[in-house]
Amino acid sequence: MILGCVADDFTGASDAASFLQAGGANVILSNGIPEREDEDILEAQAVVIALKTRTCPPGEAVDRSMAAFSWLKAHGARMLYFKYCSTFDSTENGNIGPVLDAALERWDIPYTLLCPALLENGRSVKDGKLYVNGVLLEDSPMKDHPLNPMRDSRLKYLMERQSRYPCFNLGEGELERGFRPYEKPGHYYLIPDYYEEKHGRMIAKQYGNLPLLSGGSGLLRMIARTWEPDEERSVLTPSRCAAPVILAGSCSEATRTQIRYYESKGGASLRIHPLRFVQGIQTMEHIRAFLEENKDQAALVYTSAPPDEVNRIKAEWRESYPPLEHYNEELLAGTAAYALESGRKRIIAAGGETSGAVMQKLEMHTFHIGRSIAPGVPVMYPAEQEGMELILKSGNFGQEDFFIRAARDI
Numbered sequence: 001m002i003l004g005c006v007a008d009d010f011t012g013a014s015d016a017a018s019f020l021q022a023g024g025a026n027v028i029l030s031n032g033i034p035e036r037e038d039e040d041i042l043e044a045q046a047v048v049i050a051l052k053t054r055t056c057p058p059g060e061a062v063d064r065s066m067a068a069f070s071w072l073k074a075h076g077a078r079m080l081y082f083k084y085c086s087t088f089d090s091t092e093n094g095n096i097g098p099v100l101d102a103a104l105e106r107w108d109i110p111y112t113l114l115c116p117a118l119l120e121n122g123r124s125v126k127d128g129k130l131y132v133n134g135v136l137l138e139d140s141p142m143k144d145h146p147l148n149p150m151r152d153s154r155l156k157y158l159m160e161r162q163s164r165y166p167c168f169n170l171g172e173g174e175l176e177r178g179f180r181p182y183e184k185p186g187h188y189y190l191i192p193d194y195y196e197e198k199h200g201r202m203i204a205k206q207y208g209n210l211p212l213l214s215g216g217s218g219l220l221r222m223i224a225r226t227w228e229p230d231e232e233r234s235v236l237t238p239s240r241c242a243a244p245v246i247l248a249g250s251c252s253e254a255t256r257t258q259i260r261y262y263e264s265k266g267g268a269s270l271r272i273h274p275l276r277f278v279q280g281i282q283t284m285e286h287i288r289a290f291l292e293e294n295k296d297q298a299a300l301v302y303t304s305a306p307p308d309e310v311n312r313i314k315a316e317w318r319e320s321y322p323p324l325e326h327y328n329e330e331l332l333a334g335t336a337a338y339a340l341e342s343g344r345k346r347i348i349a350a351g352g353e354t355s356g357a358v359m360q361k362l363e364m365h366t367f368h369i370g371r372s373i374a375p376g377v378p379v380m381y382p383a384e385q386e387g388m389e390l391i392l393k394s395g396n397f398g399q400e401d402f403f404i405r406a407a408r409d410i
Contacts, residue, residue, distance in 0.1 A: 004072025013050030018378035023224025061095035086118035086216035097162025115215030117194035120375035124195035128169035248302035250351030250395025298407035329357035355392035
């Protein structure tokens, strides 16, 4: 194993795995720390472990991440990578700083990079500031993220409020000349410019062999390109069994746009209203009937809603009800389980929390990585369920016609 990657949510893990695969690597994705010595895992060039730590308490995130890193090192990983969202997806109380601080200290590593850029999806870094499609993060639609509002674009500022160690911006000129490590004792972070493709190549060339790296998935493809290609990696093809089921829990602008486009083209859809569901007005029987009525075509079930409506639902949500976010996740995960039980083995999920809940419900752990439907969104093939295909996307990923494209190509 050349590289062991720990991702802070499942869609982030599939995103990472897809870019490693695109770079030519033989890669395996594991939902959580592997429980057995699987031959495919041990022979892979890269192993990605998906955790669900993006929004959990920092202490828990550190413990779980360090356990995953330790497993990877014990099984031969020469370098480690901490994968987080390409929009940094973190507030001053986030988990990126505590996890990386712990890793630097555990293995006495002087420094690492913070490299969230992903040019394929419009995420870039210039002068230490993070941009989304050319707009500062704080001015982008991500500023109103329901779990991690993005109120600042300065990575140094965000990281230094989470971490015990300083950050230094690394401009294009320093990348070209080659950075000389700081001689001052102690740990620190470098934030390289990455707003052109050439920057990724420079970073991979100069820093691609560091024992610990961190960032989005864009850098992973550049790193994998520096390895010898694995000529024996398998080519996976679609099974074309039964019509796909699409589950959307993300409230991102991108996912809501994809839902509207899908519906405008006549796609079968059922919106779940959590208040109606908890009051018994909508039930699982409605979902099952909808899927049965549309068993021969793609069927979308979603809880996604715009920010103002989410706020209204939260205001009306009673303390006696289950937590709203978990309630929605469990509804969609239960729908996935029913779809699989009824023979529908092609499932598409939108949203990191939704995807994580679906994977937990289906109890699938090891995945081979196939072609990508959109940058960072691959088709995955669970080792535990022959003939099954999954597409799990981050809420902000994918084209406007993503659901139609995914339903057609899976």
